[in-house]
Amino acid sequence: MAPSRPNITLSLLAVAFACMMYVPLSRLTPAYAFFAFSYLVLFNYSIFSIAIRLKKIVSILLPVIFCMSLVGAYLYTFLNIKISDNLLFLLLETTTGEANEALTPGFILSIVTALALSIAAHIGIKKCETPPKLKWPIILLLLLIPINIALSKFSKHPIAKQLRPAIATKYAFPFCVIDSVANFSIRWVQYKTRPKPQSSALLESEYVFQKQSDPLTLIFIIGESARADHFQINGYGRNTTPRLSKEKNVITYGGIKSFAAMTRVSVPAMLTPATSKKPNIKTNSFLDLFVKYGFSTAWISANSRVAYSSDMPTTRIMGNAQQTIFRNDFTTADYSEFRDEMMVPVVQKVLASTQGNRVIVVHTRGSHFNYSTKYSAKYRTFTPDKYKSYSNLGTVINAYDNSIIATDGFLANVYDMVKEQNALVIYSSDHGESLGEDGIFMHGNDKRPEQRNVPFIVWYSDKYAELNPTYVAALKDQVGKRLSHDVLFPWTVNLGGITLKNTSLPVLIAN
Numbered sequence: 001m002a003p004s005r006p007n008i009t010l011s012l013l014a015v016a017f018a019c020m021m022y023v024p025l026s027r028l029t030p031a032y033a034f035f036a037f038s039y040l041v042l043f044n045y046s047i048f049s050i051a052i053r054l055k056k057i058v059s060i061l062l063p064v065i066f067c068m069s070l071v072g073a074y075l076y077t078f079l080n081i082k083i084s085d086n087l088l089f090l091l092l093e094t095t096t097g098e099a100n101e102a103l104t105p106g107f108i109l110s111i112v113t114a115l116a117l118s119i120a121a122h123i124g125i126k127k128c129e130t131p132p133k134l135k136w137p138i139i140l141l142l143l144l145i146p147i148n149i150a151l152s153k154f155s156k157h158p159i160a161k162q163l164r165p166a167i168a169t170k171y172a173f174p175f176c177v178i179d180s181v182a183n184f185s186i187r188w189v190q191y192k193t194r195p196k197p198q199s200s201a202l203l204e205s206e207y208v209f210q211k212q213s214d215p216l217t218l219i220f221i222i223g224e225s226a227r228a229d230h231f232q233i234n235g236y237g238r239n240t241t242p243r244l245s246k247e248k249n250v251i252t253y254g255g256i257k258s259f260a261a262m263t264r265v266s267v268p269a270m271l272t273p274a275t276s277k278k279p280n281i282k283t284n285s286f287l288d289l290f291v292k293y294g295f296s297t298a299w300i301s302a303n304s305r306v307a308y309s310s311d312m313p314t315t316r317i318m319g320n321a322q323q324t325i326f327r328n329d330f331t332t333a334d335y336s337e338f339r340d341e342m343m344v345p346v347v348q349k350v351l352a353s354t355q356g357n358r359v360i361v362v363h364t365r366g367s368h369f370n371y372s373t374k375y376s377a378k379y380r381t382f383t384p385d386k387y388k389s390y391s392n393l394g395t396v397i398n399a400y401d402n403s404i405i406a407t408d409g410f411l412a413n414v415y416d417m418v419k420e421q422n423a424l425v426i427y428s429s430d431h432g433e434s435l436g437e438d439g440i441f442m443h444g445n446d447k448r449p450e451q452r453n454v455p456f457i458v459w460y461s462d463k464y465a466e467l468n469p470t471y472v473a474a475l476k477d478q479v480g481k482r483l484s485h486d487v488l489f490p491w492t493v494n495l496g497g498i499t500l501k502n503t504s505l506p507v508l509i510a511n
């Protein structure tokens with residue numbers, strides 16, 4: 001193997017990392033872009049020139065970071081998804097089915113290219129003989145680091161506002177990858193060592209419903225990636241809610257603000273007393289509280305039961321779910337074949353097997369990408385709906401809207417099952433979805449309003465209205481108010497007849 005000059009390999013890598021910042025660089029004026037690009041190349045080169053002294057470690061680590069950065073750059077450039085510790089958590093908890101659906105040809109190509117280039121980088125670094133002299137890299141860093149510090153210190157200054165997204169180490173490859181992995185590691189340790197949430201049964205409360213002639217059935221449906229403004233009953237121009245539009249006992253609250261833009265963060269908060277002001281999950285889901293007052297409880301999930309399920313953010317707050325039914329318990333359909341409607345007979349079975357007051361949580365698949373695999377032929381209303389990339393926006397939205405129609409059908413099927421009973425069905429989505437706004441797709445970015453604008457729909461049976469008119473009136477009173485996921489826990493327990501005492505939660509029915 002002929003030795004190569006380290007300057008060439010390291011320079012190539014420095015330039016490659018700088019090129020990965022194409023998106024923020026392209027937003028700058030030519031003069032700023034030139035400055036930022038030069039800054040990135042010189043900064044990267046200086047760091048690599050110093051680090052190469054630990055050649056054995058660098059020859060492994062740098063190609064690994066290079067590979068991760070390339071994949072991250074693909075996500076950033078084409079899908080506007082930024083590398084973060086949250087994204088790493090998401091990848092860790094993504095099921096193989098979800099991963100298969102995210103693997104578009106472009107994404108697969110980016111991974112293969114990233115691997116090939118990383119191997120080339122590894123060979124290149126191994127061939128480096130004598131490291132570059134220390135003097136220049138150190139002088140350069142002494143000049144460059146203060147610029148970065150100044151930009152973060154005066155982050156509100158117009159120049160900093162422009163340059164920071166391109167050159168701040170927090171955002172620029174490869175440092176954003178290192179930063180994300182470091183934060184992820186810290187949070188992972190915290191996550192693994194966190195105390196178990198306490199039982200919601202310990203909350204001060206009182207059961208206030210009189211013994212009713214008909215036991216209460218309360219069904220809480222967790223939606224997925226559904227945005228409120230794509231529901232016709234919320235004013236959307238397309239007929240995406242043909243069934244709900246015909247239901248007389250449906251109350252829709254338009255768009256309410258989701259707790260977060262990610263399932264793993266939002267779902268636990270939806271079912272527990274965590275709020276946007278007190279976001280830590282300290283208490284488990286409302287199921288424990290209902291069990292305390294004699295309700296039977298069940299949890300039905302479109303997700304498969306996994307060996308470490310008690311450790312997932314959602315399942316660790318399940319609490320006292322007396323029946324837990326996961327996808328692989330009732331169907332052999334794999335991820336891409338699964339439709340929410342397959343849970344209708346499961347809900348039916350749970351209803352048939354329980355008596356007395358009961359609460360059922362149903363965690364759906366809703367409108368999770370890839371949208372066109374989330375509905376069966378009967379809900380395929382808007383066509384064409386088969387897309388391979390996100391460039392054909394109309395097709396993507398057709399598929400997304402069809403998935404909302406499937407949700408409409410699922411909700412209506414559940415209503416039909418309990419129509420003659422004393423029953424309530426509460427539905428809200430965990431987060432929304434970007435559908436091409438500013439070139440952004442999918443979810444995971446808390447700052448995007450369309451990813452935080454979720455439907456909240458309550459349906460009640462005639463019997464429930466007859467037995468609890470003040471509760472239905474209280475529900476109607478809240479229409480038009482600015483609401484958020486914060487209300488889901490207190491309202492659900494209220495509507496089930498439980499009054500919380502000494503609470504700061506936004507209750508529906510006060511003590």
Ligand SMILES: [Zn+2]
Nearest residue numbers: 224225263430
């Ligand atoms: Zn989700």
